[in-house]
Amino acid sequence: MSAILDKAAVTTEEDPSNLTDGFHLVIDALKANDIDTIFGLIGIPITDLARLAQAEGMRFISFRHEQHAGNAAAIAGYMTQKPGICLTVSAPGFLNGLTALANATTNCFPMILISGSSEREIVDLQQGDYEEMDQVNAARPYAKASYRINKAEDIGIGVARAIRAAVSGRPGGVYLDLPAKLLSQTMDAAQGKKSMVRVVDPVPRQIPAPDAVNRAIDLLKGAKRPLILLGKGAAYAQSDAEIRAFVEKTGIPYLPMSMAKGLLPDTHAQSASACRSFVLAESDVVMIVGARLNWLLSHGKGKTWGGPKQFIQVDISPTEPDSNVAIAAPVIGDIGSCMSALLAGIASGFSKPSTEWTGAIAERKEKNMAKMAATLAKNPSPMSYHSALRAIRDVLKAHPDINLVNEGANALDFTRSIVDQYQPRKRFDSGTWGIMGIGMGYSIGAAVVSGLPVVAIEGDSAFGFSGMELETVCRYQLPITTVIFNNNGIYKGCDPNLNPNKPDVAVTAFVKGARYDKMIEAFGGVGYHVTTPDELAQALTKAIAAGKPALINAVIDEAAGTESGRLTNLNPKKGAAKN
Numbered sequence: 001m002s003a004i005l006d007k008a009a010v011t012t013e014e015d016p017s018n019l020t021d022g023f024h025l026v027i028d029a030l031k032a033n034d035i036d037t038i039f040g041l042i043g044i045p046i047t048d049l050a051r052l053a054q055a056e057g058m059r060f061i062s063f064r065h066e067q068h069a070g071n072a073a074a075i076a077g078y079m080t081q082k083p084g085i086c087l088t089v090s091a092p093g094f095l096n097g098l099t100a101l102a103n104a105t106t107n108c109f110p111m112i113l114i115s116g117s118s119e120r121e122i123v124d125l126q127q128g129d130y131e132e133m134d135q136v137n138a139a140r141p142y143a144k145a146s147y148r149i150n151k152a153e154d155i156g157i158g159v160a161r162a163i164r165a166a167v168s169g170r171p172g173g174v175y176l177d178l179p180a181k182l183l184s185q186t187m188d189a190a191q192g193k194k195s196m197v198r199v200v201d202p203v204p205r206q207i208p209a210p211d212a213v214n215r216a217i218d219l220l221k222g223a224k225r226p227l228i229l230l231g232k233g234a235a236y237a238q239s240d241a242e243i244r245a246f247v248e249k250t251g252i253p254y255l256p257m258s259m260a261k262g263l264l265p266d267t268h269a270q271s272a273s274a275c276r277s278f279v280l281a282e283s284d285v286v287m288i289v290g291a292r293l294n295w296l297l298s299h300g301k302g303k304t305w306g307g308p309k310q311f312i313q314v315d316i317s318p319t320e321p322d323s324n325v326a327i328a329a330p331v332i333g334d335i336g337s338c339m340s341a342l343l344a345g346i347a348s349g350f351s352k353p354s355t356e357w358t359g360a361i362a363e364r365k366e367k368n369m370a371k372m373a374a375t376l377a378k379n380p381s382p383m384s385y386h387s388a389l390r391a392i393r394d395v396l397k398a399h400p401d402i403n404l405v406n407e408g409a410n411a412l413d414f415t416r417s418i419v420d421q422y423q424p425r426k427r428f429d430s431g432t433w434g435i436m437g438i439g440m441g442y443s444i445g446a447a448v449v450s451g452l453p454v455v456a457i458e459g460d461s462a463f464g465f466s467g468m469e470l471e472t473v474c475r476y477q478l479p480i481t482t483v484i485f486n487n488n489g490i491y492k493g494c495d496p497n498l499n500p501n502k503p504d505v506a507v508t509a510f511v512k513g514a515r516y517d518k519m520i521e522a523f524g525g526v527g528y529h530v531t532t533p534d535e536l537a538q539a540l541t542k543a544i545a546a547g548k549p550a551l552i553n554a555v556i557d558e559a560a561g562t563e564s565g566r567l568t569n570l571n572p573k574k575g576a577a578k579n
């Protein structure tokens with residue numbers, strides 16, 4: 001046990017029991033703000049900080065790679081509106097965590113990456129310190145804010161500043177740099193206690209302007225073919241009742257973005273998910289709630305969006321409207337306050353959309369769903385994405401509160417469209433970047449924060465980015481079932497090497513018939529190897545019931561996927577040039 005855990009071991013001329021140090025002050029500052037969990041990976045200079053956190057009653061979830069600790073922190077932030085905390089060592093550990101910090105910022109998830117750093121004097125003169133790096137500046141472009149605390153007496157205010165920066169307004173990632181020297185600095189314990197800051201109202205309500213609300217309602221009232229688009233900002237806002245009331249009282253059809261699935265149950269009569277292209281193209285007024293018109297929505301223009309349209313945008317960020325197309329009615333504020341104001345605005349009367357519009361949607365929906373049902377009913381061998389997902393969908397129907405983590409290309413696209421969500425903030429996926437590697441980090445974060453089971457549906461490539469964290473899953477005995485959609489590679493496992501004279505396999509191909517189920521067995525978890533939908537359903541049912549670490553290796557037809565999944569249009573193809 002380290003000396004730092006023993007306050008009396010801090011030696012000084014004065015009475016040592018009256019002293020505290022940077023280590024204790026950091027933990028006290030986090031605890032003062034009800035932060036009870038740290039995700040991280042230890043080493044110089046933060047090992048004792050992690051030990052102390054544990055000793056002082058916090059949970060420290062210790063990972064095998066910082067990126068996954070960072071992803072766990074980010075998803076914890078998204079689920080709770082409190083910043084998730086990731087703790088790493090200097091330079092390489094910090095950089096490993098930085099991908100997660102940047103991903104959190106991109107997705108508007110609140111998190112704080114805290115890294116230890118080396119001697120300022122040596123780093124700044126570039127004299128070659130152990131793990132030397134100017135971390136504050138390296139983090140700045142990828143974070144909402146980047147701070148360094150240099151004095152023990154500033155730890156309280158520094159941590160408060162980081163928390164407020166992460167969760168207020170549009171949430172995002174914050175970097176907090178703790179030099180080694182700061183951690184061992186001592187100060188009077190009573191003064192230290194006084195320097196602690198509990199952040200008052202860290203997520204302040206932001207009430208929209210009444211004229212902005214009226215403008216939006218007027219536009220909606222004049223619409224012939226209105227549509228509501230719900231994004232993950234709407235899920236994050238935890239204003240589920242207001243959003244549902246607004247959707248149901250107006251009778252306007254809605255489309256959830258992938259992580260907004262479940263905000264209203266996917267089986268809701270007003271969901272237009274089954275005819276997404278139709279409603280995007282045909283709508284005349286679109287109200288966007290907590291979503292951005294980025295690439296995921298074709299930037300609000302082009303063929304996807306069909307004829308002329310007017311947009312209402314409900315968002316906390318005043319600079320989001322007009323980022324891609326003109327927004328006729330921006331409503332700026334937090335979604336809870338905005339939806340309440342909009343609800344009040346329609347209280348005096350709102351005519352539901354015409355049956356011409358809702359009927360056309362219902363007709364298309366029915367047709368598309370019948371077509372999908374026929375595809376899902378097939379039982380090819382080896383399994384297709386569809387037959388495997390039919391089995392998973394049916395099992396998960398009985399577990400509406402399960403956390404679903406999802407990444408891959410085809411494994412992501414098909415799961416999103418086939419597996420229904422019934423509750424808000426239960427689907428966590430590759431998000432705004434389409435990033436691979438969030439699988440085990442998000443799963444661990446979701447399991448730790450919710451105490452509920454997680455099912456991670458992973459492409460075999462996607463899983464590889466974080467696969468070593470299976471050991472972490474097993475070490476903490478988390479109720480996580482990982483399902484690998486094993487098609488022997490990226491997008492497809494059967495592509496040829498275009499050069500017939502070289503022995504290497506194609507750039508997309510992996511070892512054929514890999515047994516990922518054996519990986520989890522190495523750490524004491526339960527592995528399943530399945531080749532049919534029935535076997536998959538049985539294994540998943542058993543694994544969820546057991547509530548213990550499990551991995552199901554589901555063999556999928558290696559020819560079933562398409563390159564880049566749904567994103568074929570973004571993938572530049574070589575032209576006429578030979579090879």
Ligand code: ADP
Nearest residue numbers: 170231232233237257290291292315316334335
């Ligand atoms: P999606 O990927 O689901 O389309 P995005 O991440 O692109 O969603 O958009 C989320 C949006 O939600 C961001 O523009 C962000 O500013 C906004 N947002 C986040 N939290 C809130 C909140 N509490 N109130 C209002 N808007 C929010």
Ligand code: TZD
Nearest residue numbers: 408409410411434436459460461462489490491
């Ligand atoms: N690296 C990172 C960090 N993110 C990425 N998105 C990619 C690489 C590129 N990429 C995708 O966009 S999807 C994907 C990669 C490597 C993996 C697809 O293969 P999979 O899924 O096995 O996970 P399917 O089911 O075979 O399509």
Ligand code: MG
Nearest residue numbers: 459460489491
């Ligand atoms: Mg694959």
